[in-house]
Amino acid sequence: MEGTDAGRNCRGGRQGRAVSGLERLFRARSVALVGATERSIWSTAAFANFARLGFPGRVFPVSRKGGMVHGLPAAASCAAIGEPVDAALLMVPEGAIAEAFADLNAAGIRNAVVLTSGFAEIGVEGAAKQEALLAAARAEGVTLLGPNCLGFINYADRVPIWTTQPPLPVLRGGRIAVVSQSGATAGFLAGFAHRQGIGLSYQVSTGNEADVNVARVVDFLVEDEATRVIGLFLETVHDAPLLAEAARRALAAGKPIVAIKIGASETAARAAEAHTGSLVGNDRVFDAVCRQVGILRVQGIEELVFTAALLARLGPVRDRRLGLVSISGGVCEMAADQAEANGVAVPRLAEPTRDALRAVLPAFGTPNNPLDVTGGAMLDPALFARSLPAFAADPAIGMVACFMDVPDTPEEIAGYRGELVRQIAAGFRATGKPCVMLSVMSRPVTEAGRALIEETGIAYLGSGIPWGLAAIGRACAWSAWRERGLPPRVAPPAPAAARPGSEHAALAYLASRGVPVVPVTLAQSAEAAVAAAAALGGPAVLKIASPDIAHKSDVGGVLLNLAGEAAVAAGFDRIIGATQAVKPQARIDGVLVAPMRSEPGVELFVGVLRDPLWGPAIAVGLGGIWVEALRDTAIRLLPVTQAQVLEMFAELRGATLLDGYRGMPGIDRDAAAAAVACIGDAALALGPTLASLEVNPLRATATGAEALDALAIFAEEEA
């Protein structure tokens, strides 16, 4: 059936690429309501939604008892409908799901939305039932949304398979798609957007994600014409590689993804476990993924909606230096503080701009950025239309935010409050630069307010100052990511045959992969150690070589700065002796002899780990206390480029130490970053059994970088 009329699912701009297989579901033209009954608020709401949204297709109530349901004759089964149906909404109890599925198959329905709960979210028993459900769906090639979900609304095509009442009236032309693992939260996001006068293109509740998950929906939405911004509520990620890939495609397509991801706290993780039986992954890794693939992570419903709305309206912002305008000095000051807190530059005005503004402002006004047009605008709203273009003409200003509330009532809109908005809109048009009006205080937009916004065409957020500037800050961050682009895809490194278990082997392996590594010799006698040290032509470091000793210093297994034959020979014996005394059972391979490095430098920590959701990731930090006591690291998924490692350096709290300190020269960041990227590639080449690889330290100096120590740990081979 999928094949027979696939053409019908191809919308205008949709081309080629085989995607998520969700077109038929999201653009269904006929829907069976399985378990329809007037006694259920879900069934009643779902049925009413088809009329409320003007669904252009056919709806079939299905009830075992037959009879009239929701004013229509109910079919006793899907098979009894007697014509092809695109999708079914299953509202039957958990115990009746298997039978309902058999009926779907009999009717040839290939898309199912399952409202029913009692699956993975309730524990082990439910998880088994969910497995069975998925198996049934897969057997017949059914696309399954849920279980334990509220469904979806495709506002663009007016397809609402949704089991509660959406906010009404539907706002046309919505550009934001909201996808949520929590059904109630999808509703809250849609409700808040509506209250703010912001329309949606989609709202999707993915529930337990037995089959369709957020990643697949995002993958679909990247190609969807109506959608300009994608908003996510995530408890976990069920297909991390697909989400990362979809996010990369979204960035390339210019569609921002704005995401709430819970689980920053241990308590939220506990709640999520109860909520949908989700595994809440390592929060810091998710943060790193967001940075890496260009997902804007936000803290709550309001921030998501305002950020998405701003991006849907403005798109990428090229020149991100902000001009701030208000009728109140206090507002100017609060906005300036919030701009800085959100990383947005508020430049000073050039003298010609100030002159031009002096000609426009009242005598007691001061031409600055932020610009207080003064309370004079209360008497003369055209002050905005006159001063905005003069202000925005400043070459240092790339975009403008002006603070004014859209009023609530038709009376206010007809009066001077409406006139203020009209004058600001006129001023905006005259600037030729991206402009947005933000409310002074967070407040909804009324129906009358929406009409004024439509009339003036003004870009407006009823966000208030903190959320408005947060949205601007995030829009700027996304625009910068978009300009920079994602690093080019690099081919995965050729797999390594080696499985380097010892420090010596690990260093040798890294060297073979191009990582700069300190020259090390394994000596199995004092004589060999002396010979190796002599070849160095300077003081030596001796370290015990044993697969059983991880913390060499703790057992007296390290000696620094040994000069001369006697010192090296005695050092060899001392290390062997000390180690055997402390750890008599340890296997000893010998002693490593390396040159003593005394050039001033910074010790970096480089660690590769395997995240259970996202796979191999790399952490970089300053060595010593910074990593061990302060946990100051930057993280990325592998592979990383040198450029990405330079960004990681900049994220470190102690980054300033890399630039030199107290007469110590700064390090060669480029060389160090290249070495880190190279370590990442070497780790990837070791394949999925590598549990972790640590280079500690990677010694960075003004002229280069060098791995001084390395440790690789492998998981037991998989069966």
Added chain:
Amino acid sequence: MEGTDAGRNCRGGRQGRAVSGLERLFRARSVALVGATERSIWSTAAFANFARLGFPGRVFPVSRKGGMVHGLPAAASCAAIGEPVDAALLMVPEGAIAEAFADLNAAGIRNAVVLTSGFAEIGVEGAAKQEALLAAARAEGVTLLGPNCLGFINYADRVPIWTTQPPLPVLRGGRIAVVSQSGATAGFLAGFAHRQGIGLSYQVSTGNEADVNVARVVDFLVEDEATRVIGLFLETVHDAPLLAEAARRALAAGKPIVAIKIGASETAARAAEAHTGSLVGNDRVFDAVCRQVGILRVQGIEELVFTAALLARLGPVRDRRLGLVSISGGVCEMAADQAEANGVAVPRLAEPTRDALRAVLPAFGTPNNPLDVTGGAMLDPALFARSLPAFAADPAIGMVACFMDVPDTPEEIAGYRGELVRQIAAGFRATGKPCVMLSVMSRPVTEAGRALIEETGIAYLGSGIPWGLAAIGRACAWSAWRERGLPPRVAPPAPAAARPGSEHAALAYLASRGVPVVPVTLAQSAEAAVAAAAALGGPAVLKIASPDIAHKSDVGGVLLNLAGEAAVAAGFDRIIGATQAVKPQARIDGVLVAPMRSEPGVELFVGVLRDPLWGPAIAVGLGGIWVEALRDTAIRLLPVTQAQVLEMFAELRGATLLDGYRGMPGIDRDAAAAAVACIGDAALALGPTLASLEVNPLRATATGAEALDALAIFAEEEA
């Protein structure tokens, strides 16, 4: 006149203490409107406000031209009113201010609110005019609010000397006083509170603060019966000591102060300069002051209003472990993350609580904190009334936040949405613990919503999750401050006669004040150095002693770890020689001889500085890179107690290093804190000419602390 009927200004609970002298102004019973004219929106609004608020006194329009104004016969002057008047609102142009003031004096009016602008906010010329205005006011003992202010409203006594329209209808029983240097912002704060269904006791616009400033108004409000919480918008602080003192009294009286203070960014400082000609002080010092005197610093209008409203309702919270309840798992998770982000603990439930909840929740529910009562509550709202007491009975839970929106319309309130709120209110009452209902999304409260809130008596914030949890976090912080109390007032240390200019003198002075100091001998010959070193009984440190050399190491003026006579004698000569070679002009007092300290320890930086607004303050940090490269310090005003210094230690980013690291033992925090407090006292005793005093390092070990170096710098004596 002040004396004749002062009794009238004494309200019920007001006792004794001579305060700010603002009673007559804020409780005026007769007001002259000087410059009244129907052509001014200010005059029209001000006049209308008396009727809108039900002002119980008399209003007299004053206009040079006489005639009828605002429907009343206007007096040609205040003197012509012919009876005593408590206060005058001056709305005349700047050029007519002097004449108006002469008239006030002639009429014996002792309180003036000056709307007129064109004073300090426009620059030097205006500042001179403001000085003249203040001089005129002081000459006749007039209390002056403004200039460049919008006035004030005393809602409790219905006294509105306010020049724009306040939000209507007035909400009775307001407990929050708002005081703002920006008039428009005072209006925004009042407007936002009103929209959220939150009433005020006062709103005061202080404008340029020629006479009355925020500190004086706070001082007044601490004694005001109607006011339970004080909200501030500050651009600067004109009487820092009074504000600090008033804040201490407010904390003692259990009245929280919640403050927005702009100037965190350089740009805001620029804007404020234009706005009211204010000096925006060092933001980090203000932060420290807030912590020290118990002021809650918030980021914007919304956060101020919600925090103040929560505190006005709940008062101090004793047990601050939070239980979270919602109808949605997604909301539970977001709330838990925000709780953690705001430092609020969300404890696990005890097993008996879980059992009790299992008996109440639907089968598919999970008894946890956060508690998802499940969507079952949509069908059965009484689920809240049943589960809330069972949940809150847990001994680990001290307070409860439940997420649900108060609906907007009478129809919703009559329906199940209203019923949900009623059931939650019933559940709250049954808990016997502090409970608050927070909206899921930020939204206003309608008139119908206010009626439901009144009917149910529920504590409610339409804040949404992020602001709601921020408000809870701040209420908890304030409650903790209040419990801990302020450190006892210590008598200022006895003034020191000394003015220790050299390192040697500074160390000796600190020692004389009880600071543990390394023993140091000033040697003026190699022989004297050898003798001094010999007396130490161990290796010595030699340092050049010169009033002209601040950075001793840079000129070769420090030698460490010298053992034996020969080394010390040679060291003396080497230091003198090196210093003379590099700085031939430097005066040299000799060489300081001190013992070499080798016990493991941490070097602390202790610096005393003089803030232009707040006076002497102390900064503490970890030495070396932490202070020099990372600016990681904690700040307090002096004097500080040992307990306060312990708090400062805890604020440091590198605090964990004080507890030991890599086998190094932790320091004796108590001993180090005592030494820091003692250094602070010693600095205070040096009086106002001390510009700065640095102890760098204060060496802290597992057993004590010791100042190794000290430098005092004095300002030129004042004339």
